[in-house]
Amino acid sequence: MHEWALAEAVVSTVSQIAEREGLRRVTEVKLKVGELQQIEMEILRFALSELKRSSLLEDTEFIIETEKAELTCRVCGHKWFFKRIEIDENAAEAIHFIPEIAHVYIRCPRCGSPDFEVTRGRGVWLESIKGAKQDD
Amino acid sequence: MDAEYGLKALRVRSKMTDPRISVIEGRLKKVNSILAVSSGKGGVGKSLIASTLSLALASKGYEVGLFDIDFTNPSTHIILNAEGISPTEENGVVPPKIHGLKYMSIIYYSGKRVSPLRGVDMSNALIELLAITRWGSIDFLVIDMPPGISDAILDLIRLVKKTSFLMVTTSSKLAFETVRKLTSLLLELRVPVIGVIENMKMRESSFIQEQVKGMGLRFLGEIPFDYSLEEAIGDVDKLLKTLFAQKVEELAEKIISQPLRN
Ligand SMILES: Nc1ncnc2c1ncn2[C@@H]1O[C@H](COP(=O)(O)OP(=O)(O)O)[C@@H](O)[C@H]1O
Numbered sequence: 208m209h210e211w212a213l214a215e216a217v218v219s220t221v222s223q224i225a226e227r228e229g230l231r232r233v234t235e236v237k238l239k240v241g242e243l244q245q246i247e248m249e250i251l252r253f254a255l256s257e258l259k260r261s262s263l264l265e266d267t268e269f270i271i272e273t274e275k276a277e278l279t280c281r282v283c284g285h286k287w288f289f290k291r292i293e294i295d296e297n298a299a300e301a302i303h304f305i306p307e308i309a310h311v312y313i314r315c316p317r318c319g320s321p322d323f324e325v326t327r328g329r330g331v332w333l334e335s336i337k338g339a340k341q342d343d
Numbered sequence: 344m345d346a347e348y349g350l351k352a353l354r355v356r357s358k359m360t361d362p363r364i365s366v367i368e369g370r371l372k373k374v375n376s377i378l379a380v381s382s383g384k385g386g387v388g389k390s391l392i393a394s395t396l397s398l399a400l401a402s403k404g405y406e407v408g409l410f411d412i413d414f415t416n417p418s419t420h421i422i423l424n425a426e427g428i429s430p431t432e433e434n435g436v437v438p439p440k441i442h443g444l445k446y447m448s449i450i451y452y453s454g455k456r457v458s459p460l461r462g463v464d465m466s467n468a469l470i471e472l473l474a475i476t477r478w479g480s481i482d483f484l485v486i487d488m489p490p491g492i493s494d495a496i497l498d499l500i501r502l503v504k505k506t507s508f509l510m511v512t513t514s515s516k517l518a519f520e521t522v523r524k525l526t527s528l529l530l531e532l533r534v535p536v537i538g539v540i541e542n543m544k545m546r547e548s549s550f551i552q553e554q555v556k557g558m559g560l561r562f563l564g565e566i567p568f569d570y571s572l573e574e575a576i577g578d579v580d581k582l583l584k585t586l587f588a589q590k591v592e593e594l595a596e597k598i599i600s601q602p603l604r605n
């Protein structure tokens with residue numbers, strides 16, 4: 208996913224959760240970013256800081272953790288990690304937009320199968336949100 | 344610190360919350376109607392109808408998007424001869440225009456290579472594209488669907504609530520049976536079905552029409568088997584001059600003149 212579109216998605220989800228939980232302010236958001244999508248952290252952080260201008264997210268700290276992309280072959284059981292340097296530039300770019308494109312370009316290094324599962328580190332996930340609620 | 348605001352600290356564990364879902368509705372906010380061209384079967388003409396319908400709507404002056412979500416077997420790029428175009432990046436992805444259509448397909452990313460995707464991968468790819476694609480303000484978004492009761496159908500029902508379905512069948516009982524099942528699911532879930540098109544008609548028979556009407560659905564019309572169609576694949580000017588296109592244009596008229604949502 209494109210970093211700006213992603214940041215927009217994160218801000219929108221956090222706002223929805225905050226509203227549902229009755230949070231007045233969101234103080235901390237923990238995000239997990241999988242390496243398969245090769246998110247540019249600088250751009251993501253910048254986009255988040257630009258988009259969080261609403262009062263709810265004004266002083267939110269975004270804690271972003273990356274997760275290695277682990278691929279597991281469904282045919283032979285082999286597990287390996289995605290490494291950008293091992294694949295061609297165009298393939299990496301395509302996987303950045305649609306991680307499932309990995310099945311187009313990547314094969315199991317042991318048996319050659321495209322039938323693998325991305326067992327960890329595919330996309331972007333929200334881990335937790337910390338905020339303050341009106342005392343009642 | 345929180346106490347001084349009279350607020351109580353709270354931590355919400357949102358583990359596994361997928362942020363993509365929340366932006367999809369917003370991305371499609373300025374899309375007036377979404378038409379998913381579907382069938383229980385493959386090979387009934389969904390891709391040709393979706394492409395030609397999009398062109399017909401665009402020629403009437405509407406702003407139209409065409410979204411090919413048959414990820415393992417995309418076809419519309421061949422019909423439209425969409426080569427040498429790619430989306431631009433701008434706070435997401437903006438589809439390029441071809442023959443007046445805003446056009447999106449997995450081929451921008453996979454090229455001509457095979458995409459061996461499982462159902463869950465297709466679902467993820469669809470969610471990703473729905474979340475990043477900026478269609479902007481358009482009148483119609485035509486979706487070329489994969490065949491069957493696929494993940495794509497379930498995802499559109501779940502995530503794109505304003506989708507209406509347009510069913511395609513051939514004159515065969517076998518094709519219609521798949522359409523009947525798929526349609527009954529949509530009706531059960533109160534998803535709008537615009538109507539049924541009978542394609543590749545080769546001889547007189549009112550079987551499909553009667554079945555469709557028996558289900559309380561609109562029979563949108565029939566398209567004869569057109570021997571000149573194969574020649575026109577990849578040549579839009581030629582395609583628009585076929586009898587097939589003329590029939591699809593008549594269908595487009597019917598679709599426009601009818602309120603899509605009931
Ligand atoms: N009305 C028609 N007359 C002749 N051939 C047709 C007609 N409609 C579709 N076809 C042909 O049938 C085949 C399947 O069409 P396609 O649009 O790819 O179907 P689907 O998307 O449902 O799998 C194509 O070769 C197409 O040219």
Ligand SMILES: [Mg+2]
Nearest residue numbers: 389390413418
């Ligand atoms: Mg098709």
Ligand SMILES: [Zn+2]
Nearest residue numbers: 280283315318
């Ligand atoms: Zn293997």
